[in-house]
Amino acid sequence: MEEVEIPSYFLCPISLQIMRDPVTLTTGISYERESIERWIFSGKHEICPVTKQPLPDLELTPNHTLRRLIQAWCAANASYGIERFPTPRPPVDKAQIAALLDEAKLPHSQMSALRKLKAIVSESERNKRCVVEASGAVDFLASLIKKSKSNPREHEQEGIISINDAIDQSSQNTASDEALSILYSLQISEQSLLHLIESNNDIIESLTTILRRSNYRSRAYAILLLKSLVSVIAPSRLTSFSQEFFEEVVSVLRDQISHQAARAALQVLGVLSPWGRNKVKAVEAGAVQVVIELLLDETERRACEVMLVVLDRLCGCAEGRAEMVGHAAGLAVVSKKVVGVTQVASERAVRILYSVARFSPTPAVLHEMVQVGVVTKLCMFLQMESGEKAKEKAKEILRLHSKVWRNSPCLAPEFLASYPR
Secondary structure: OOOOOOOHHHEOOOOOOEOOOEEEOOOOOEEEHHHHHHHHHHOOOOEOOOOOOEOOOOOOEEOHHHHHHHHHHHHHOHHHOOOOOOOOOOOOOHHHHHHHHHHHOOOOOHHHHHHHHHHHHHHOHHHHHHHHHOOOHHHHHHHHHHOOOOOHHHHHHHOOOOHHHHHHHHHHHHHHHHHHHHHHHHOOOHHHHHHHHHHOOOHHHHHHHHHOOOOHHHHHHHHHHHHHHHOOOOHHHOOOOOHHHHHHHHHHHHHOOOHHHHHHHHHHHHHHOOOOOHHHHHHHOOHHHHHHHHHHHOOOHHHHHHHHHHHHHHOOOHHHHHHHHHOOOHHHHHHHOOOOOOHHHHHHHHHHHHHHHHHOOOHHHHHHHHHOOHHHHHHHHOOOOOOHHHHHHHHHHHHHOHHHHOOOOOOOHHHHHHOOO
């Protein structure tokens, strides 16, 4: 079949594909709506891709004239197999979002309105932005999350919940689940996250309640949202997290809800551990034990780095070191990560071993360190390219206990040359 030439002004300057829904920026350049929305909202650009001029107004104006020209051209070339594009659906506006939010406030239409809102959010980045900017939208979704209750099954055997109460709580939890998935999908900005925390003081407690449920999907959304929230919370408030919070975060790791949720839980522990007694709370929640178990089977390099960062911070307290050396595989798995992963992983593993060797060097621990290959791996590490600080720590470990290790039959002769004097 003979090819037909497409007029250049029918093509989107970004994707170089024929435009189905052309829109025009304030700079006068027209683009395919989907392409320019991705550029502006996903790419977070505020300049015109062609002219490079700033865009003080990010509104997109439909180019009806150009769309009609493209439709007419498609119809005229139908014999060449070119199909006419359907008329695009008008984009959602703030008035529609406001109407849906009003519906969602009524018990009889709440779930239907939330599902419609969820569908709108999933369509495009523009729609997400429209919902975020709608007056009161984020706060309303947060208020539904705060109405979430513990799973009624937790209290069944105690006989403290009626059938009607269970039905009411189930309905509230279903609405909160939808609100949570929408709020996470919005991927709101740092400024909006700060507003969410300031206007909803108990949002952390509400998300902790959701983590306590058996609904894996909602627990995953909750930990992912928590990861975003803790990244913007002021340092002065990072010491106020409860023991229960750490127990629920660790349970997300233990239950292996999903790879993404586990990564988020590790990042939450990594951010919070340096502050106040948080590392002790995390250790008491079982974090060290769980991270070691995960590290045993982990092969992905970036995941290993994150786990070792968390272990390093938790070993900054006596309780963490005690859990570390008390685990049958603790020293062995960290020793294994000293070489063969990444430089970051190697250096973190050395830091962990340094904490143990300096502050918890019992005879049993020192004996185990040489038996499981810690000393050998440190000698190998000294021959690798790495940061000077990490190398100094490795040398310091070997010097501290040279009387115990230097003449050990477990240390191969070829590594004695690397042993610092």
